[in-house]
Amino acid sequence: MVHSLVPSDRVEAASVYGRDGQKIGRIERLMLEKATGAVAYAVVKYGSLLGGLHRYPVPWNSLKYNLARDAYESDLTLEGLRNGPSELDGEAFDWGDRSPVYRHPQYWTV
Amino acid sequence: MVHSLVPSDRVEAASVYGRDGQKIGRIERLMLEKATGAVAYAVVKYGSLLGGLHRYPVPWNSLKYNLARDAYESDLTLEGLRNGPSELDGEAFDWGDRSPVYRHPQYWTV
Numbered sequence: 001m002v003h004s005l006v007p008s009d010r011v012e013a014a015s016v017y018g019r020d021g022q023k024i025g026r027i028e029r030l031m032l033e034k035a036t037g038a039v040a041y042a043v044v045k046y047g048s049l050l051g052g053l054h055r056y057p058v059p060w061n062s063l064k065y066n067l068a069r070d071a072y073e074s075d076l077t078l079e080g081l082r083n084g085p086s087e088l089d090g091e092a093f094d095w096g097d098r099s100p101v102y103r104h105p106q107y108w109t110v
Numbered sequence: 111m112v113h114s115l116v117p118s119d120r121v122e123a124a125s126v127y128g129r130d131g132q133k134i135g136r137i138e139r140l141m142l143e144k145a146t147g148a149v150a151y152a153v154v155k156y157g158s159l160l161g162g163l164h165r166y167p168v169p170w171n172s173l174k175y176n177l178a179r180d181a182y183e184s185d186l187t188l189e190g191l192r193n194g195p196s197e198l199d200g201e202a203f204d205w206g207d208r209s210p211v212y213r214h215p216q217y218w219t220v
Contacts (some may be wrong), residue, residue, distance in 0.1 A: 004143060004144055005141045005142060005150055006144050007139045007140070007141060007142075008139050008142060008149075009139045011142065012118065012119065029117045030117070030142075031115045031117060031118070032121065032140075033114060034114055034115065034116050034175065035114070037149035038146070038149070039142060039148070039149075043117075060147030061147065
């Protein structure tokens with residue numbers, strides 16, 4: 001049976017791969033529009049506490065679930081995300097405000 | 111600073127109160143439209159393993175966050191939800207398919 005809905009706690013544990021096949025990371029949480037309940041973007045975690053932990057905003061509409069791979073595939077790449085906004089080791093990045101993301105339109109055109 | 115976005119893992123731990131002031135329960139997870147990334151409804155847990163654990167679908171647009179209370183308030187009531195679809199102690203209820211919810215239009219008219 002094909003479901004049109006997916007539980008948030010299942011999404012939150014999923015891996016994400018870029019269009020070049022390279023792993024972007026794992027979804028840590030979703031950022032939701034309070035007013036509408038729409039997912040603005042997923043926060044994708046890459047790296048480790050030792051080597052530096054990056055968090056990237058990945059828009060929902062760039063993510064496609066691949067059942068066979070049990071992972072999401074994105075039109076973006078890790079390389080591309082590195083040129084946009086990210087959070088390193090918990091440094092100041094205001095995830096609650098979408099404006100930092102809006103300033104980087106490459107996230108919203110895929 | 112007022113944020114327009116909220117992290118999913120913060121929503122998932124929140125309490126929900128009905129319009130009559132009675133507690134409906136706690137949000138356990140959100141059900142998302144795969145295609146659009148819109149939250150269809152929150153799964154709200156009420157009760158305990160001993161006394162019977164119910165899960166109710168509560169649509170996002172019925173939920174308003176009350177900062178002072180640090181909880182969501184709904185236009186619905188626990189009483190009203192009891193007359194709709196719910197899951198008791200993990201019995202068969204297909205949370206992944208929205209049709210059971212659509213068959214109960216009271217969830218979508220608030």
